[in-house]
Amino acid sequence: MRRRGDANVQQAVARSPGITAIGTPGDGGTALSARGFTGQGSVMQLYDGSRMYSAMGTVTLPVDTWAIERMDVLRGPASVLYGEGATGAVVNVIPKKPFEGEIENHLRLGYGSYDSQQTALDSGGSLTDQLSYRLNLNQLRSNGWIGDGDSQSTFFSGALRWQANEDLSFALAHDGGNQRPMNYFGVPLINGRYHEVLRDKNYNIENDKQHYDDQWTRLTTDWQVSDNVTSSNELYYLTSHRRWQNAENYNWDAATQQLSRSGYFSIKHNQEQVGDRQT
Structure with missing residues (x-):
């Protein structure tokens, strides 16, 4: 992530196949799209395994990639493992x-x-x-x-x-x-x-x-x-x-x-x- 100059999670995770960053000021700039499903209600974002529940579709943490060790992206069976809100995919951010x-x-x-x-x-x-x-x-x-x-x-x-x-x-x-x-x-x-x-x-x-x-x-x-x-x-x-x-x-x-x-x-x-x- 740092070698590529990715300043935030959305830039980094968008390099994963099938993931697109679609953030706007209204959602904190963090919304993602996967397999045709869009937004915080369809592409779940976890921080070290814990779900960040959105307010009006907005999530604003984590801020950047400096304190991040890696990111895991799961598509397909994500909703089977994590339930509602993961139809498109799950992105799990692992901190240092x-x-x-x-x-x-x-x-x-x-x-x-x-x-x-x-x-x-x-x-x-x-x-x-x-x-x-x-x-x-x-x-x-x-x-x-x-x-x-x-x-x-x-x-x-x-x-x-x-x-x-x-x-x-x-x-x-x-x-x-x-x-x-x-x-x-x-x-x-x-x-x-x-x-x-x-x-x-x-x-x-x-x-x-x-x-x-x-x-x-x-x-x-x-x-x-x-x-x-x-x-x-x-x-x-x-x-x-x-x-x-x-x-x-x-x-x-x-x-x-x-x-x-x-x-x-x-x-x-x-x-x-x-x-x-x-x-």
């Missing part, structure tokens, strides 16, 4: 986790077009014989390719794992994301034609908003019951706060030679999810 051994630190600094910047840290390893950790931080920002098209995001992921004995371990993890994506809804046609001079224009309102704040805390217990039997339990708490305030439709009035805006929206999401998953 604590590991035993010498502490390793990785730092990435990036700069690109439109003043795009990245600062990222990945650190992990053993603190003691029984305690290990993993810490990831990624900050992205850009001025965007249009006027007033700036964006920024911060994602934090931290986990602490305690190996109580050979058969029992506990892991406490927290993931936090804060996003302000580029707010852009296109430009109007003038007399039925696209004009190149409008390419860099952003006709949204001055006090536009698109903001996502997600916090997910998890406590995982892994128990090796016997040589052939394992048990895992995850207790989690997720909060999501989202805010939109935009004018999303623009039309050119040929009679007055003026542009008109419509589709004024102001929406808030305050979502909580509590769960316990046994496998």
